[in-house]
Each structure stands twice: as structure tokens, then as C-alpha cells.
Amino acid sequence: MNNHLQQHISERIRQSLPELSHPSLALDLWNILAEQHFQGFLPYFTVNHLCEKYHLTAKQLALVLLPISACYANPTISHFSVGAVVMGESGNLYFGANQEFCTTHIQQTIHAEQSAISHAWMRGERKLTDVTVNYTPCGHCRQFMNELNSAETLHIHLPHSQNNLLHHYLPDSFGPKDLAISCRLFDEHHNGLSYSTEDPVILAALNAANQAHAPYSQSYSGIAIQLQDHQIFCGSYAENAAFNPALPAMQVALNYLLLSGAETEMIQRVVMVEQPLNLSYRKMAEELLAYLADVPLEYVVL
Template identity: 35%
Template sequence: MHAQPFPVDPAIPARLAALTPLQAQIRADALAPIADPAHLRAHGRRISADHAAKVVARHGLSGVEELMLLLLPDAAMVARPPISGFTVGTVGREAVSGAITLGGNIEFPTAHFGHAIHGEGFVTTRAFLRGEALSHIALTAAMPCGHCRQFLSEFMAAPNLRLIDPAGHRMSLNDVLPGAFTPADLGTPGANPAAQLQSVALADPSQAPAPVAELLITAANRGHVPYSNCPASLVLEMADGGLVWGTGIESCAYNPTITPAQAAVVMLLDHGMAYGDIRRGWFARRAGAAVDLSLATQELLGRLAPNAPLTMMDLN
């Protein structure tokens, strides 16, 4: 990594170095709930604020931020970078619940680069699907790429976001993206994960089982799509009969947008499932809208689960 032009707190890497003999024990303690397959399937790679606080107290850590830094190697295990071989692990802290979530970068061979999910985008998207914004993101180096800086600036909570790394950096988004182009420049307030932002329904709900139809509507209404006004959602049925879903998170700069298919992949991987577990999907969008993600969704799902049928449905 290149040198960063920002001040560091040398006490942070010193403390992490002093904890080296205990790191495996601390990380195992923190990840104990996730080690249970049933817990992982139900809750994903999410460590509750209560459990995190107990781990911090048991091991005499300086705080949750230090625990997040210690968990970066485990977050990197989530990454799937078969094209670049460049692994990124990220650990996010939810602003309201205080829970910790782990994520990594995801690449898709034979699909175009636009489908790739960056590590920062993974944890931010997973929090969004839970109705949460992030207060902190821990990274191996607290310098998100330009794509991620722009995506992170989309959120109403962006001014309060802090980026931390094991070198001792602690920065705001404004530090790494001064003079940002933000939703305010387009007259919108930014993404609020806790809000229901749309009010749409399915034109023909009978095209999907009732639980799927209901989830398609819920997901579409949760989307942040103020620039296209084209809500969309994807629901995937998994091998065990469970459902994962995704919705859109648009960026004022357009390209860093997270699509429903990307969001569904984030949820799928977060809960310890594999692409081969996908049995079928349903995609809902407004037919004839200015932005139609049908082809993009078909492409990505076709790469991940080529034998899984995808039903296209219309939203009113």
C-alpha cells in the first residue's frame, strides 16, 4: 500500500501488535455465534452489539473499533475475487443497533466488471437491507477507491461515517472525498435505509407464490431510486426453500449504483449460502421504464445459476 497523506495514531498499531498472541482467541470468541450454521443461516455474519461489548470487556480491548480491526482477516474470508485475486475485507458497524457486520469484495468471472461488488459496498448494502446505515467501516487501508467514496457519499449518514484501519487512520468521508458531488446537488436528501421510499404493487401477483410476491413488493418499496424513479426487486429461492432478496440503491453519480441482483448476492453470501443453492428467481420492475435492469439481472443470474429459471414480473 502507498503512503497516506493523513495523520495516524501510532498507539493503534502498537496495541494491535501487543495483542498478536491473543488475536486468535479474541477472534474466535467474537465469531462464536457465526460459527453455528443455524445462526449464520438465520442472522448472517452479524455480531450483535451486546456480544461485541462482552468480547471487548473479556479481553480488555480499548473498544469496539479495536475489535473491528482485529476481525479484518475474518472479513476477508467473505471475499470472492477470482478475477483479480485481490482480497478486500471490510467490517462495518451499524449506526443504530451497534452490531458489527463482515463483508468482502465479490467478482464474477465471464460477467462484466460493472457487476463487481466492492468490500465497502458489501457491508453498506447488507446494513441497508437491514434498515441500517453504518457509523464505522474498518478496512485494511482506510482509503476506499473513488467508486466506493462516491457510493458511500449517497447516504444521509455519510457526514458521520468514520473510516478506520490498522495503521491508525481515522478519517471522515469528507477527508477522502472533499468537495464531493452528493445527492444534495441533485435536490435529493440521500439514502435513508430506515425509510420505505416507494409505493408500488405487482401488476399480476399470481405469477409468484404469495410469500415471494409479498417480498418482491416489500423489497421494491425499500429501494433508493430517486434518480430513475424505477423501483425493482429480486427474490431468489434457495435449495432449503428459504428466500433472499435485493433492491436497488442508486447513486447520484449513477455508476456506483447497487442493483437488486448485487444486493441479493450480498445477502446470499452473508448468510453462508452458495451460488449453487439458487433454485429460481423472480424479478419485478416497471415495464417500459427509463431504466430496466432485466437484462443485467438475467446476465448475472445466468452466470451464477444457469439452470435457475427467472420469472419477469411487472410493477404498477
């Protein structure tokens, strides 16, 4: 295993701090992240405090944070870490990084932009205003971002070029509007799924399935991962008009777990709730889980 991946996220972040040009800001960020157990996001009041103290805009702060967000990467295939930071309409900043998994299909990979976006989604953000990334987004990620309810106004910031609209990178795009889809990714909705149980992990997976964005297949799925300390991390399926950039619920849940500073070694139980009308992610979920943990996938079909 890559030595980078054997290190706890705290050690990876500690080693990245010298990359920040301002030592005092680096120390403040370390203390803030340590206090919140290295969860990879900054609430709006922390963002405002840091911006006032160091005379930065939120967009400038997001650029500063890229080396830290890249610490959450697991580049086991590419050995190339990509960091992303997205800003919500709330003013919160959410980290993201590429997540790669050996011995399984490369389609299981999570790109950094997808990581940050789905991280914000699982934390309840309802609209994104800005995406900051340390390398130019690939076509896959541009298409994924085009599914967002803020796609038309979304700004992309790179170290060498800021304040470009998404459609600057994706001209003449194909997306939800071409298929007469009005419900966009991050829009609040409920898929109307029900299941009779008092099991909190199954209920968490059911809630995630009800938040899934699958307007093209109507095949809704949700995942709930319970750790040994009883924390639960959920993931909802995020479908795309072009389908291939879709992000399965298992990846969304695992990404949320990793961006929260938790470790896959602590996984105790995983539940998937799915309504597989036109497609199913069960086998993909089982395959990825088998790579990460020696626990079975509990599957509830609706």
C-alpha cells in the first residue's frame, strides 16, 4: 500500500501546511481542523473569520485550501492527487479529492470535483456557487457539474484562471434541459419510497434513496455505512443526463466517510436500499465493499 495512504488524515494535513504561504494561517487552519476531528469542510462563520483576519475573499481562501483538500485524496491507481473546494450558497466551504480503488473497475473512481460536490450535497447544501480545483476539470467532471441546479451560474476557479462560468468550459452543452428535466441535482425533493422498519441503519439508507437524483432511470438507491463507533454516513445516487458521469450511492457514502476524517477500517455494517426499475448498482456496490471491508452488503429491494 502507498505509504501516503497508511498515514492518518491528520498527518497528511500536517505535512501539507508548509505549502501554505502564510504560517499563521496554516496554524489557524490546523487548529480549526483538529478541533472538528479533521472533517473536510469549513462553516461559513469560520470562513468569514479567516477572510477578515487575513484580508482574503472566500474565493481566495478556497485557492489557499487546495493543498489541504488534496490530502484527502486516495490516488492508489494514478498516484496523482487532485484537490477541490466548493462553496455553497450558505457560505460554507467543502473539500473534495480524487478517490481511487485498486483491484476493482476503474469506473468506481471518484473525481475530485465529484467528491467535493457530493460531500456538500450529503451535508445538506442546496446550491453551489463556486468550484475551485487545482487542475482544469476534465470533460467527465464538466458534464457532472452540468447536472447541478446552479450550472448556469456556477463559477470555476483554477490557480491560473479564476471567475470563469462552467459553460466557458462546456460550450454547446447537453444536459437536463435537453431532456425536459426540471428537477436538478441539489434540488430538494422526495422520491416517495417507503419501507416498514425501526432499524436506524436501514432507515438512513431509505432516506438517502429518497434523496437520490435519478430523473432519467427512476432507479433510486441509497447507502448507509455504520462504523464501529455507531456513526452513520449516507450516500444517495446522483444520475447524469450523459449517464457515464453518474455517481453511485456507495461512492457518495464512502466519499462522505473519508471527507469526514473517518477510516474504512472502522466499517461495521453497510445497508443498500434500492428501487431497481431500469438498472441496479447492487453488484458494483458489493464489489467495491469487498475491496474495502470484510462485511456483507445488506440489500433491501423496493
